[in-house]
Amino acid sequence: MKTISILIPTYNEEENVLAMVETLTRMFETELSDYDHEIVFIDNASKDKTREKILMACNKDPKVRGVFNAKNFGQFNSPYYGLQQTTGDCTVLLCADFQDPVEMIPRFVAEWEDGHKIVCGIKTTSRENGFMYFMRSCYYKVIRKLSDVEQIEHFTGFGLYDKSFINTLREVKDCTPFLRGMVAEFGAHRKDIPYEQARRRAGKTSNNWYTLYDAAMLSFTSYTKRGLRAAVFLGFGMSILSMLVALVYVVLKLVWWYDMPLGSLPILIGVWVVGSIQLFFIGLLGEYIMNINTRVMNRPLVIEEARVNFEEKEK
Numbered sequence: 001m002k003t004i005s006i007l008i009p010t011y012n013e014e015e016n017v018l019a020m021v022e023t024l025t026r027m028f029e030t031e032l033s034d035y036d037h038e039i040v041f042i043d044n045a046s047k048d049k050t051r052e053k054i055l056m057a058c059n060k061d062p063k064v065r066g067v068f069n070a071k072n073f074g075q076f077n078s079p080y081y082g083l084q085q086t087t088g089d090c091t092v093l094l095c096a097d098f099q100d101p102v103e104m105i106p107r108f109v110a111e112w113e114d115g116h117k118i119v120c121g122i123k124t125t126s127r128e129n130g131f132m133y134f135m136r137s138c139y140y141k142v143i144r145k146l147s148d149v150e151q152i153e154h155f156t157g158f159g160l161y162d163k164s165f166i167n168t169l170r171e172v173k174d175c176t177p178f179l180r181g182m183v184a185e186f187g188a189h190r191k192d193i194p195y196e197q198a199r200r201r202a203g204k205t206s207n208n209w210y211t212l213y214d215a216a217m218l219s220f221t222s223y224t225k226r227g228l229r230a231a232v233f234l235g236f237g238m239s240i241l242s243m244l245v246a247l248v249y250v251v252l253k254l255v256w257w258y259d260m261p262l263g264s265l266p267i268l269i270g271v272w273v274v275g276s277i278q279l280f281f282i283g284l285l286g287e288y289i290m291n292i293n294t295r296v297m298n299r300p301l302v303i304e305e306a307r308v309n310f311e312e313k314e315k
Contacts, residue, residue, distance in 0.1 A: 003036040004028075004109065005088030009079045010054070011044040011072065013096040017053035021064055023102050031106045041096075042067040042082035044074075058308045066308040073302040079157065080177040081301040084170050085310075092160045099197050100158040107193065108160040116191040117165055118183060121158040124194040152184050152192070159183075175299050234281075238274060 006024055010017065021039060028037045041054045043066065057064040067085055069078060083091055090112050094100040100121065108119040157179050168186055169177075183190070 001034070001036050002090075003038065003088040004032065004105075005086035005091040006037065006039045006105075007079065007082045007086055007091055007093045008039065008041050008096045009044065009082060009093075010041055010046060010050050010096045012046045012048045012050060014046070014049040014053050016096045016098065017041070017050060018057060020096055020098070020102075021057045021061070025061070027102060027105065032109060035109070037063060038086070038088060039064045040067065040082060040086055041065070042069065042078055042085070044069050044078045045072045055308065062309050065310055066306075067304060067310075068306045068308075070303040070305040076177055076179065077175075077301045080169065080174075080179055083161065083166055083179075085307075086166065088163070090160050090162050091166055094158050095156075100156075101195055101198065104193065104195055105160075111191045111193070112160050112162065115189060117162040117189040118187040119160040119191045119193060120152060120155050120183065122152070122192045122194045123154040123156060123158075123197045125196045150184055152180060155180050155183070155192075157183075175301060177301070234277065238277065242274070 008020060024037075024039055028035065039057075039061075041057075041064070043051055043054060045068075051066075051068060054064075054066045054068075058066050067082060073081075079093060083093065090109070092105055092108060094102070094105075104121060108121075111119045161183075165187060169179075169182065172182065172186075174182075
């Protein structure tokens, strides 16, 4: 009998944990009764009663397992590490807040049985804030055009991953992983399935403008060199333009020596324009350096504080 693993990253999801376990258990009893399963929660140091709820579920059902991080290791490291702790023939990654529709899992499994190694849920519409969805759409289009690797638009990580792909993630050993980019880069025999993202069932999202910016910069600095190339080309172009303007200005001054005052306006414009461009690209260069620095330090993805119900598998 094949085993399906369900990985659910959590951070302050006390209102959703037990409801998610109940929904998944009912689904395996009815629609996926031919499969064994495990439900793995990886908690990123929640500050509410999320861990207590996970422990309650683990004590009630040995197929529910928990990995508790020693602290919050971020929105990328924790799910990536959690995928590597699953033991099933395939793993489904989904959010605990029910924004990823649980009812799509049987369809994911059917596509997996048809030979697809990765099945991605593609968010074509959303009930979230319209402005946020528009901003995400713009970001995906920009990164897709700039990236050296084909990126998947509106893919949040929700999907099914074959065990062979999970083993690939174990071999990569990236201490700053961007799972969505790795799926696009390494994922073979992929199937994309559209869905409408629902609103959160309960609780409040931990995402904000900083976390969204962090995600955007990680993908940008990991999968495109065009930012730095643009700095080089724009700097070269601005240098030529500046020399031409200076040459024209000198000629005009020589022709109309007394009628054309030097003035400070051209100098101010040049300083402000060139200075702002320099600051922008220095900041962009800093993002690349931070990305390199994090990878060079080679720190662990997460540090576990405890894990529950893994003993039987380890034996």
